[in-house]
Every structure is written in C-alpha cells, then in structure tokens.
Amino acid sequence: MGNVKLEMTKEQYETLVEMVFLGTWMVNSTKLELDEQFEDVRELVLSKYKEGNLEDKVSYQEQIGVHDLDVDYESKLLDTHVEEYDEFSFWDKLVEKLAEKEMTEIYGPIDGKLTEEQMEKRLAVEEEIGRKLEETGVTKLSFEE
Template sequence: MKKVHLEMNEKQYQTLVETVFLGTWMVNSTKLELDEDFEEIRELVLAKYKDAGLEDKVSYQEAFDIHDLQKDYEKQLFENYVDEYEEFSFWDMLIEKLSEKRLKQEYGELSTPLSNEMMERRLQIEEELGKELEARGITNLELK
C-alpha cells in the first residue's frame, strides 16, 4: 500500500489534531464500540504531538498505550465547537421535525421526494416555526 506523507507547520498540525479529535468524537459518540478505523487515525495523528511542541495539549497514556488530549484542551474544544454545534443542531432538527409533523397533518402521508407545493409549504412552515422559536424559545411547546 502506498504511503502518504504530509508536511505542515505547527499551527496546521494543531488544527489537524483538533479536526481528528472532533471527527472521531462525532463518529464514536453514539456507539457502544469505538470505530477502530477512526481510532487508528486519531492515534497516528496524536502520536506526533512532540514534533509540534504540543506537550501542553496532548499526552501519552502509558497504561492504555494511547495518546490523548489534555482534559483542559478537550474541554476547550467542546466549548468552542461541540456546544455551539449541538445548540444549532437542536433548533434545526426541532424545526425540521415539527414542520414535517405539520406537513403530514395538512397533506397526509408525504411523497418522496416532496412535490413542489409541499416543499414550498415546508419552507413556509419552517420559517414560521423558526421565528416563533426565536421569539419565545420552547416556552410554547406542549407534549400531548
């Protein structure tokens, strides 16, 4: 198998570390068993941390024979990227699911793909719901 070699400066390497950490976290966060392909790449990337002077951000866990991010650095990445992503995704998915529910109430079973009329109505509903949720948050939502 042909090998690929990358040359990058320390800042680019740090961005790669962050990208690999966040990607691996996303892939594995919902699984009971880790995706070994992603874990292998994560380990390969993190193992070069000393070459880039990232001893304050990455460490070697001898007991488990793996490299890992320092807890403060990991926390910082979650605060900078994951929290914002989850907040955005929550509202986006909520609007999507609520608009789908309303479409089904109006049209019955939905065709795949949606007709032009249904797509226009869905966008209209999503805009209405977005404005409502932006103005009032979830205070008007009810479970029946």
Template sequence: MSYYTIEVTKEQLRTMVASMFLSTWMVNYPKQELDEEFEEVRNLVLSTYHSADPQGEVEYQSFADVYELTQDRENDLMENVVQEYDEHSFWDQLIEKLSQKEMIDAFGEEILNRPLSEEEVGKQIEIEKSVEEKLEKNGLWALTWDD
C-alpha cells in the same frame, strides 16, 4: 500498503489534532464500541503532534499505549465547538421535526414516502419559517401537546 507524507506547520498540525478529536468524537459518540479505523488515525496524528511538542496539548498514556488531548484542551474544544454545534443542531432538528409534523397534518403521512411537489415544497418552506419565528419569539415555552 502505500504510505504518504504531507508537510505541515506546527499550527496546521495543531489544527489536525483538533479535527481528529472532533471527528472521532462525532463518530464514536453514539456507539458502544470505538471505531478502530478512526482511533488508529487519531492516535497517529496525536503522536506526531506530541513528538513535535512533548510539553503541549497531547499526553501519552502508557497504560493504554495511546495519545490523548490534555484535559484543558479537550474541555476547550468541547466548550467552544461541540456545545455550539449541539445548540445549533438541536434547534435545526426541532424546527425540522415540528415542520414535518405540520406537513403530515396538512398532507397526510404518505408525504414522507415520496418526492414533494412544487406546491408542497413551498408549503414546507413557509411552515419551517413560521416554526422558526415562533421558536425565536417564544422559545420552547410555545410548545404544547393536546391530548
């Protein structure tokens, strides 16, 4: 196994810690088991930061032999990054799914299984823009289901 060394400032290392927290959160969130490769790298980065700043934003948890962000730092990242991401991705996915439904209504289900024609791409863009405008104007209250 080869090892590599990089030189970073303390602030860059702090950014790496945040990046590792966010990436491992994203990778592990939908799983039952933690991704061990990500966890190993996360622990390495967090332990390095803890060595540089033992009273800082990373704590050693001896009972599990791992390094973790302090609760304050974790809450800060969750509130300022993850919640913003969730909000944007929710609306993006909602627009995509509602547009996809309208495309199926217009062209049939087979549209999902083949490349779109130039005309269909134009229609898709038009539908996405319309759905986005409706949602911006009315929010979720504009959504209805007909039985």
C-alpha cells in the same frame, strides 16, 4: 496502496489535532464500540505531538498504549465547538420535526419526494416555525392530548 506524506506548520498540525479529536469524538460518542478506523487515524496524528510541540496538550498514556489530549484542552474543545454545534442542531432539528408533523397534518403521510407545491409549503412552514421559536423559545411549545 502508497503512503501519503503531509508537511504542515505547527499551527496547522494543532488544527489537525483538534479536527481529528472532534471528528473522532462525534463518530464515537454515540457508539458502544469505537470505530477502529477513526481511532487508528487519531492515534497516528496524536503520535506526532512532540514534533508539533504539543507536549502541553497531548501525552502518551503508557498503561493503555494510546495518545490522549490533556483534559483541560479536551474540555475547551468540547465547550467551544460541540456545545455550539449541539445548540444549533437542536433548533434546526426541532424546526425540521415540527414541520414534518405539520406537513403530515396537511397532506397526510408523505411517501417519496415532495411535489413542488409541497416543498414550497414546507419551506414556508419551517420559516414560520423558526420565526416563532426565535421569538418565544420553547416557552410557548405545548402538546395537546
């Protein structure tokens, strides 16, 4: 397989560094062992930091033989992108799980594809749950025993 060469502006390279960092972080943040394919690409991209004039944001860690982002730069990326994503995905997943629970109460366990009626009902249930959560947050959420 042949090599791929990319030409990009310094601004595009900085965006690529951010994308690679965030993508690698997402893939590896929940694993005990790092995904080496992602790590290899991350290392390749970060190794060009001098060409991209990112000496203030990327450095080579000689003792462990890898390139790394500056701690403040890394924190800024995590604060900016990951926290926003986590907040959005939390509410999205909460609505999804609560809708699944309600659908099971209505129809019993659902195996396989939903019927058209069930899909319409699910969308209505998700919309209603989403509206209630927007109004009250989790303050009205309770678990009955």
